[in-house]
Amino acid sequence: MQALEAVKKKISTTNDLLSVVKTMKALAAVNIRHFENAAQGVGEYAEVVEDGWSVFFKNAGVIPNTGKGKVAVLLAIGSDQGMCGQFNEVSKQETLRVIDELKSEGFTVSCWTCGERVHGALEGSGVTTDLNFRVPGSLRGVNGIVNDIERNLEEWKRKKGMHRFSIVHNRFAPDGSRVAAKHILPLSIRSKGAPWESRSLPMTNIPITDLFSTLFLEYIYISVYGAIVQSLAAENSSRLAAMQVAEKNIIEHVELLESDYRNTRQGTITGELLDIVAGVEAVSGGKF
Template sequence: MQQLEAVRKKIATTGDLLSVVKTMKALAAVNIRHFENAAKGVGEYAEVVDEGWTVFFKNSGILPRTGKDGVAVVLAVGSDQGMCGQFNEISKIHTVKVIDELLAEGHNVSCWTCGERVRGALEDSGVTVDLEFRVPGSLRGVDAVVDEIERNLEDWKSCRNMHMFSIVNNLYASDGKKVSTDRILPLRKRSRQEMWWGRSLPMTNVPVQDLFSTLFREYLYISVYGAIVQSLAAENSARLAAMQVAEKNIIEHVELLESDFRNTRQSSITGELLDIVAGVEAVVGG
């Protein structure tokens, strides 16, 4: 009976675990949709800002030269939570690659992370992480994290001559591309030969410096925001896949436990019957 009760407890515990996995699976599926829609929206806005840059550079665009004496910042976006497969490992591998390329170009590199898991993976690879940011748990929290990153970029630009900024993040994309390694700063100067989609080039009476500042703020914001929401969508997609595998394994394990329970129960019943038969025979024989 003790063995039978132990198997019954295992079945109950495994059933509870299966409930947790199903809940996490459902939450991941819902979160994917939220973050995917946010990424789509910021992507459409990014196209508008990009068109603004095209107008700016066609009219009066002059960018300051950037040297290699300052700091090149690399932001690796990962996760704070586990159970998402190779998600953080992929981000780590590409971040190390970007850092090595920048070092080979002669830059002084500083690594920032968004997520405890990717930070641990990078530090295990010998990379020193100078700043760490939390991963927002919902869309409401993304703005606060983006603002914090922007404030630090501004501080590093003024105090440490930050001249280059790159972001490495996982992608939730249907084209098979799993990771993005975008160099956000310095700005890419648009060619004067680039064609404008409209019939006439828009004009503005906004002072050049004000127009540049507005476009720059929007560009930096959507670059960081887009990277984070894309990473969050990819994280939940990876977690959904991991939970699907876990669910399948748990169900198979439950089936084995139930089979073991039935066999144990049958053995127990058979043993009790044999004991009864042996007792009857002993009484009759006596």
């Protein structure tokens, strides 16, 4: 009877776990949609900023000199939560590759992280991280993190003479997450924009220096914002895939437990019946 109760308790506990997994699966599916929409929105805004660069290049023609320093900042974006497969591992591996690439070019690399888990993974690989930012849990928290990163970039540039800024992050794709390394600064590594499609030539009536300053800040903002929301979409995609595998395994485990329960119950009933028969035979002197 005790064995039967133990199996029954295991089934109940496993069903509770299955309920949790299904809830996490549903939340991940909803979050993917939210962050994917945000990534699409920032992509459309990036096209507007790109048009702004076209106006700038048409009127100025050159990018202001930003110096020739050899300090590079590399931001690695991971997660603060688990149950998302190899999400942080692939971010770590790509970050290590980019660090080696930057060092081979003569840069002194300052590694920043966004997420406790990728932070711990890099520290465990011998990489010293100078700053670590938390991963926002919702879209409302993304703006605050982006502003914090921007402030630190400005301060780092002023104090250290930062010349190169790159971001490593996972990006969401319908067929699975992909890790990406984007070199954001210097601006000389970016193209001068697509050809102007309109028949009206782009012009501006504001000072070129003001236009550059505005575009530069917007460019940094959308680059960091886009990387974070893409990473969040990819994180939830990885978590959804992990929960689907977990759900399948738990269902199979429940089926095995239920089979074990039926066999144990049948064995218990059979044993009790044999005990009754044996008792009757003992009382009747074997004449039953």
